[in-house]
Amino acid sequence: MSDPSSADRPVVTRIAPSPTGQMHIGTARAALFNWLYARHTGGTFLLRIEDTDRERSTEGAVQTILDGLSWLGLEPDAEPVYQHARAERHREMVEKLLETGGAYRCYMTVEEVAEERERARAQGRAIRSIWRDREAPSRTNAPFVVRFRGPLEGETIVNDLVKGPVTFANANMDDLVLLRSDGSPTYNLAVVVDDHDMGITHVLRGDDHLSNAGRQSLIFEALGWAKPAFGHLPMIHGPDGAKLSKRHGAQAVGEFAEMGYLPEAMRNYLARLGWGHGDDELFSDVQAIAWFDIKDVGSAPARLDWAKLGHVNNHYIRGADDARLAALVGDIHAGRGLVIHEAGRAAMDRAIPLVKEGAKTLLDLADLTVFVLKIRPLALDEKTLKLLDETTCGRLGRLGVRLDDEPEWIAAPLSKALQDFAESEGVGLGKFGPALRGVLSGGATAPDLASALEALGREESLGRIADALSQVQ
Template sequence: MNSQLQNNAKMIRTRFAPSPTGFLHIGGARTALFNWLLAKRHGGEFLLRIEDTDRARSTQDAIDAILDGLSWMGLDWTGDAISQFARATRHAEVAYALLEGGHAFKCYCSPDEVQALRDEAFAAGRALRSPWRDRDPADAPADTAFTVRFKAPDTDVLLEDAVQGQVRWAAKEFDDLILLRSDGNPTYNLAVVVDDHDMEITHIVRGDDHLVNAGRQSQIYDAMGWDRPVFAHVPLIHGQDGKKLSKRHGALGAEAYRDMGYLPEGLRNYLLRLGWSHGDQELFSDAEAIAAFDLAGLNKAPARMDIDKLNHINGHHLARADDARLVELVMPFLDGLEDRIPQVDITQERLLAAMPALKSRAATLEELAGQSYFLLKPRPFRIEGKAAKPLKDDEARARLYRLFTELGHVKAWTEDALSNALKEFAEAEEVGFGKIGQPLRAALTGGAPAPDLALVMTLIGRDEALARIKDQMTPATPA
C-alpha cells in the first residue's frame, strides 16, 4: 500500500473527493466543510482525493480551481491530494481478488445483449442479472472482450446511516455491477471503495444523491471482508424555490462568492448552518464550530440557500475582522469605482483609520468598498443629479459659507466636538438640521454613501473636510 495512505486505523479520518469540474461547487464546499469539522473535532485527519478518472474533464486547470477554492475557504487537508486515476492498478487488483473469491465474474455479453437483458429485467421489475454469473468460465468464447462484474448477492442490503437512519434495499434492486470495463478501466463504485479503504477513511459525509451508491459500495466492502466506514448522507442544498440548487439559482462556485466580497469565515459559518444545527445558535467562530460539530446535528430536511441570511452572517464576521486585513481585501473592489484618488498609500491610510467605523455598516467587501468611496473621491467633486439639488439654492450656499467659518474655529476635531458644533450652528441659524445637513453631506461626500456627518468629517480630517466644503461654496455670496 502507498505509504501516504497508511495511518492509525483508530484515528478518525474523513475525506473530500470531488470530481474536477472547473470550480468548487458550493454544495461541495459544504461537504468538505462538514468532513473537515468532523476530523478537527476529534483530532483526526481530513484528506483530499481528486476523482479524476474522467480524463476529458480532468484538466490541471480544473484541479487547480478546486484546490484554490478549498484553500480560500481555509479547509486545509493532510498530505498531498490523491489522484484516483493514478491508482487504477490497485483498483484492478481488488477486482481480481473479488473474482478469485467468487464475488465477481467475467461477463462476455455484448452491448446489444446487455441492453436486451436490461430491458427484460426492467419489464420483470428487477435489476439486470448477467447469464455469465453462474456459467462455467470454460464456456467463454475465445478472444472475446469481457467485463468484470460484481455478483450481486440475493439478500437485501441494509445500511445504517448517521443521517438517514436504517435504509434497506431489496436484492432485486441491485444489478451485477461492472467493476472493470472491457478496456480494463475500473468503475466509480469500485474505485471509491478501494480508495476509501486504503486511505483508512472512517467516516464519509456526502450528499444523499450518493445514498444508493453507499448500498452498492457496502456490498463490495462486505465481499472483501473490510469494515464499512460510517456513512452520513446529507440532503442536497435547494434554491429558494425549494428545487435542487442549479445554475439558474445564481452563483454556484466558492470563487464566485469570494468575488462577490464574502469572507471565507462568513461563508464557512453560513454553510455550517445549511443543513446542521446546534440549538438556536446561528453565529459561530471556527473554534466554536469545531467544538460543537457532530453528526447528530445534521438534518434530514433539505436546506435552502438564503442570500439575506448569508449577508447577515457575513456582516457579523466582517465587523469582527482585523482592520488591516480588511484594507488589503477591499482594495481590489475599489478598482471598480469610477473615480478615486490614485495614491495607494493615501487610500490605505484613510481606509485603515476609518475601518472601525465602516466595517459594521457593510455585509460584503463590495459593500464596504461602496461605503468607503466618500473617503477616496478626488477633489473637486462632480456632483450631479439628485445629490446636487441641496447645493442649487443660493441661501444653502450662503449658509454653507457661514458653516465653513464656524467649523474653522473648532479646536478639537473630534466626532463629539463636531456634532456639537453642527447642532449649535443649526440653533443659531434657527433652521431644522436638514437645512444644514443636506448641503453639507453633498459637499462632503458628493452623494456617496457615508455615515453621520460629524464622523465623516472626523474620518477625512480637518483640512480635507474644509477644502471639500470650500469647493462647493462658490459662487455663493456670504450673508
C-alpha cells in the same frame, strides 16, 4: 451507531470531489462537516481527487478545489490522493474479486446492455448479465467489462449516521461495472478500495450517494473489509426548493468569494444549514468544533437563504480586522479600475471602521467607501446642486470656518460641532445636512455626516466644501 469495526480507530474523514468544473457549495459544506468532525474527535481530514474519468477531469478543476478549500480555511491534513494514480491497485483488487468469484467478465456489447437495461426496467428488476453464470467465449480477444457479482437475495442494511438504518434489497441492486472495457476502474470500485486503503472511518457525503452506500457496502464485504460508518448529508437547494443551480445566483464556492462573503461567515452559515446546536446562530470555529456531532445533523434538505447569509456575513465584517478589510476592499476597487492614491488609502483606512456595520458583503463595503476615493473637485449631482441656494451656501461657508477651528478631526466632536453650528444658525440640521452630504460625497453613498468628515480628513473635507461653493457661484 457506527460500525463496530471502526469504532475504536481514530477518526479519519475525507472529502472526495471530482474535478469536473466548479466546486459546488454542497461540496464545501460536506468538506466543512468532515473537517469539523475530524477536529472534534482529534482525527484526520483528508482530500481525495476522484479523477477516474479522464475525459472529464481537468487540471484547472483540481486547482479550483484546492483553492476553494484553502479559501474556506479547510485545509486537508495530508497531501491529496489522486484516484487516477491508484488505478493499478484498483485493478489488483478486481483481480482478487475475479479469483474469489466476487466478480465476472461480461462480454455484452453496449447495445446488448441497453436492451437488458430496458427489459430490466420494464420488469422492475436489476440489470443482470447473461455472462454472470457463463464461461468466457472461445474467441479470446473479445472486449469485456468486469462486473460485480451481487447477491441475488437478502438485504443490505446501511446504518446511516444521519438517516438511520436504510435497507436495500440485494435483488434490486445491479451488477455494476468495476472495470471498463479499456481496463480502467470505475467510481464505485475505486471509492471502496481508496476509502479502505486510506483508513477512512467515516464517510460524510451528499445525500445523492445514499444508494451508492448500499452498493459499496456489498463491495466492502466481498473484499472482506470492514466498512466505514456512513453519514449522508441532505442537499442544499435554492430559495425555491429546487436543486441549487446557477440561476439561483451562485452555486460555486468561488462565486461566493467574488460576491464578497468572508470565509468565516461561509463556515458559520453553512454549518447552520442542516446542523444545529440549540439556539446558537453565530459561533466561532472553536465552538463549532467543540459542539459538532453527526447525530445533530438534520435529515431534510435545506434552502439557501441569501438574506440570512448576508446577516451572518455582516456580523463577521463588523468583527473583522480593519486592515484586512481595507486590503480586500482595495482589491475590489482596483478590480473596478479605481486608482487609489496614498491619501485615498489612508482615507479608506479611516472610513472602513466607520461604515462597515452597514455592509452585508465586501461589495457593499466597496460601495460605502467609494466616496473617499473621489478626486477633487467633485462633480456635483443635480439633487445637490438644487439644494445649494444662496442661504445654504452662506451656511456652508460659515460651517467651513467653524469646523476648521476643531482641534481634533474625529467623528464625535465633529458631530457635536455640527449640532452646535445648527443651533447657532437657528435651524435644524435638516436645513443644510443634505446639502453638506452631497458636497462631501458627490452623490455617492456616505455614512452619517460626522463619520464622513472624519473619513475624508480635515483638508479634504474643507476642500470639497470650498470647491462646491466656488463651483456654484
